Amino acid sequence: MLIDCPHCGPRSNEEFTAKGDATAKLPAGDAGPEAHYRHVFVRDNPRGRHEEFWHHTGGCRCWLVVTRDTVTHEIFEVTTASEHLERQASGGKK
Amino acid sequence: MRYSVFTLAQQALKGHTGWPKAWRQVAPQKAYDIIVVGGGGHGLATAYYLARNHGMKRVALVEKGLIGLGNVGRNTTIVRANYNLEGNEPFYAHSLRLWEGLEKELNYNVMFSQRGVINLFHSDGQRDRFVRRGNSILLHGADAVLLDRDGVRRYAPMIDIDNSRFPVMGGLLQPRAGTARHDAVAWGFARGADRLGVDIIQNCEVIGFDIQNGVVKGVETTLGPIRAERVGIAVAGNTSTLGRMAGLELPIESHVLQAFVSEGLKPFLDCVVTFGVGHFYVSQSDKGGMVFGGDIDGYNSYAQRGNLPMVEHVVEAGVTMIPRLSRVRVLRSWGGIMDMSMDGSPIIDKTPVEGLYLNCGWNYGGFKATPASGWCFAHLMATGEMHEVSRAHRLDRFRTGHSIDEEGTGAQPNLH
Ligand SMILES: Cc1cc2nc3c(=O)[nH]c(=O)nc-3n(C[C@H](O)[C@H](O)[C@H](O)COP(=O)(O)OP(=O)(O)OC[C@H]3O[C@@H](n4cnc5c(N)ncnc54)[C@H](O)[C@@H]3O)c2cc1C
Ligand SMILES: [Zn+2]
Numbered sequence: 001m002l003i004d005c006p007h008c009g010p011r012s013n014e015e016f017t018a019k020g021d022a023t024a025k026l027p028a029g030d031a032g033p034e035a036h037y038r039h040v041f042v043r044d045n046p047r048g049r050h051e052e053f054w055h056h057t058g059g060c061r062c063w064l065v066v067t068r069d070t071v072t073h074e075i076f077e078v079t080t081a082s083e084h085l086e087r088q089a090s091g092g093k094k
Numbered sequence: 095m096r097y098s099v100f101t102l103a104q105q106a107l108k109g110h111t112g113w114p115k116a117w118r119q120v121a122p123q124k125a126y127d128i129i130v131v132g133g134g135g136h137g138l139a140t141a142y143y144l145a146r147n148h149g150m151k152r153v154a155l156v157e158k159g160l161i162g163l164g165n166v167g168r169n170t171t172i173v174r175a176n177y178n179l180e181g182n183e184p185f186y187a188h189s190l191r192l193w194e195g196l197e198k199e200l201n202y203n204v205m206f207s208q209r210g211v212i213n214l215f216h217s218d219g220q221r222d223r224f225v226r227r228g229n230s231i232l233l234h235g236a237d238a239v240l241l242d243r244d245g246v247r248r249y250a251p252m253i254d255i256d257n258s259r260f261p262v263m264g265g266l267l268q269p270r271a272g273t274a275r276h277d278a279v280a281w282g283f284a285r286g287a288d289r290l291g292v293d294i295i296q297n298c299e300v301i302g303f304d305i306q307n308g309v310v311k312g313v314e315t316t317l318g319p320i321r322a323e324r325v326g327i328a329v330a331g332n333t334s335t336l337g338r339m340a341g342l343e344l345p346i347e348s349h350v351l352q353a354f355v356s357e358g359l360k361p362f363l364d365c366v367v368t369f370g371v372g373h374f375y376v377s378q379s380d381k382g383g384m385v386f387g388g389d390i391d392g393y394n395s396y397a398q399r400g401n402l403p404m405v406e407h408v409v410e411a412g413v414t415m416i417p418r419l420s421r422v423r424v425l426r427s428w429g430g431i432m433d434m435s436m437d438g439s440p441i442i443d444k445t446p447v448e449g450l451y452l453n454c455g456w457n458y459g460g461f462k463a464t465p466a467s468g469w470c471f472a473h474l475m476a477t478g479e480m481h482e483v484s485r486a487h488r489l490d491r492f493r494t495g496h497s498i499d500e501e502g503t504g505a506q507p508n509l510h
C-alpha cells in the first residue's frame with residue numbers, strides 16, 4: 001500500500017502509523033457522557049470507503065487523513081489533518 | 095452414525111465407501127424457534143449447545159458460504175486460558191475444561207493436544223507482570239508455571255535464550271494449553287448439532303432483519319425470509335455489517351490478521367512459544383509445518399489477505415527468537431478478518447432489539463473460546479440470562495465504564 005503524503009510523496013505504508021477512524025469527532029467538553037462514549041467507543045467500521053488518520057511517523061511526522069477502501073485498499077485521497085479539520089469546520093463536503 | 099473402532103473396522107472392510115455424510119444438506123423451513131447467523135466455530139458451538147444443553151428442537155444455523163471457511167478455519171489453533179482479568183479468566187478457564195472433554199462429547203477427533211504454551215519474558219518488569227498474571231490464572235482454577243532460563247532451555251531448546259539484544263529471562267508456561275485441529279472443531283460441532291436436529295443451512299446469506307416495533311421477527315436471506323423470535327449473530331469480522339442491518343451502533347472495528355505455514359519439518363518444536371518483544375507465536379502442526387503468526391496489519395480491513403510489511407515484521411521476530419527458522423521455506427500465508435472490540439475483550443449479550451442477541455469482539459483470540467462461547471451464548475438465548483462466567487461480557491460496558499482491557503491500551507483496537 002502506497003500513501004501519497006502531501007509533503008513527502010508516495011511512500012510505503014510501513015513509514016506510517018495507522019491512527020484509526022477520522023470521522024469520530026471530538027465533542028465539546030460539556031457535550032455529556034453519551035456524546036463522549038460514542039466518540040471514544042462507537043465506530044461505523046464501513047466495508048468500503050473509510051476516512052482514517054495516518055501519522056507519517058517515519059517521514060515528515062505530519063498527521064494525515066487518508067480516504068481508503070477497506071476491501072481493495074485503493075486510496076482515493078490523502079490530505080493533511082489540518083486541512084481535513086478546516087473542511088469539517090466550514091461544513092464543506094469533502 | 096457414532097464413530098467407533100467397530101464402525102471403523104466395518105467401513106474398512108467395505109473400502110470406506112459406506113461413510114454417511116457428517117451433516118445433512120437442508121433447505122430452510124419457514125420458521126424456527128432460534129436462528130443462529132454465522133457458521134464459524136462460535137455459531138456452530140452455539141447451535142450445538144442450544145440443542146444439547148437446553149433441549150431446543152427447532153434451531154437453524156445459516157451460513158453465507160460453507161461452514162468453516164471463516165476464521166475458524168484460518169487461525170493458528172492455539173488454545174490457552176492465561177488471561178489476567180476477573181471478567182475474562184473464569185470464562186477461558188471454563189473453555190479449557192470444555193476443550194478437555196470435547197472429543198468424547200462430540201464423538202469427533204478434534205486433535206486437542208495439550209502441549210503447553212510458553213510466553214517468554216525478557217525484562218524484570220515483564221517478569222513481574224507475568225508473575226502477577228500467573229497468580230491470577232491459578233486463583234481462577236487454570237494452571238500456570240513460572241520457568242527460569244534453564245526451564246525454558248529444557249522445555250524449548252531451539253529458542254535463542256542468549257540473544258544479544260533480547261536475552262530471555264524466563265517464561266510463563268501453561269501446561270494444559272495447546273493446539274487443536276481447527277477444521278475438525280467446526281466439523282465436529284456441525285455434526286454434533288446436526289445429530290441433535292439442528293438445520294445447518296449453507297450458502298444462505300443474511301441480508302436483512304425483520305424487525306417490527308423494536309422486536310425481531312426473523313431474517314431476510316438470499317434463500318428467502320425465515321421467521322424466528324430469537325436470532326443470534328455470530329459472524330466475527332462481519333459484525334458491523336450485520337449490526338448495521340439491525341440499526342445497531344457497535345464498538346467494533348474489522349482488522350486483518352495473517353498467518354503462515356512452512357514446509358513440513360521433522361519434529362522440532364513440541365509446544366507453543368510466544369516471543370516477549372515483538373509479536374510472534376509459533377507451533378508445529380502434526381503434519382510438520384511450522385505454523386506462525388504475529389500482529390494484525392493495523393488498519394481497518396475487510397480483505398481476507400494481508401500486506402507485506404507485516405509479513406516482514408513477523409518473519410524478523412521469528413528469526414530473532416528461533417534463528418534456525420531462517421532457512422525454513424514458507425509455503426502459504428493467508429488472512430482472516432477479526433472483529434476487534436474497543437477493549438480487546440468479547441461481547442456476548444442481548445442487543446437493544448428484543449430477541450436479537452450478539453456474540454462478537456473475539457479479536458484474534460476467539461478460537462480457544464469456541465466451546466465456552468457457544469455454551470454461554472446458548473445459555474443467554476435459551477434462558478434470557480447471561481451465563482455466570484460471561485457476565486462481564488456486556489455490550490453496554492463501554493458506556494458504563496466497565497471495559498475489560500487486558501493489554502491496558504485503551505480504545506485502540508489496532509493495539510490490542
Ligand atoms: C490468522 C488468524 C490466526 C488466529 N489464531 C488464533 C489462535 O491461535 N487462537 C485463538 O484462540 N484464536 C485465533 N484466531 C481468532 C479466531 O480464529 C476467531 O476469533 C474465531 O474463529 C472467530 O469466531 P468464528 O469461528 O465464529 O468466526 P468465523 O469462522 O469467521 O465465522 C463467522 C461466519 O459468519 C459467516 N457470515 C458472515 N456474514 C454472514 C451473513 N451475512 N450471513 C450468514 N453468514 C455470515 C462467515 O461466512 C463465517 O463463516 C485467529 C484468527 C486468524 C484470522
Ligand atoms: Zn510525510
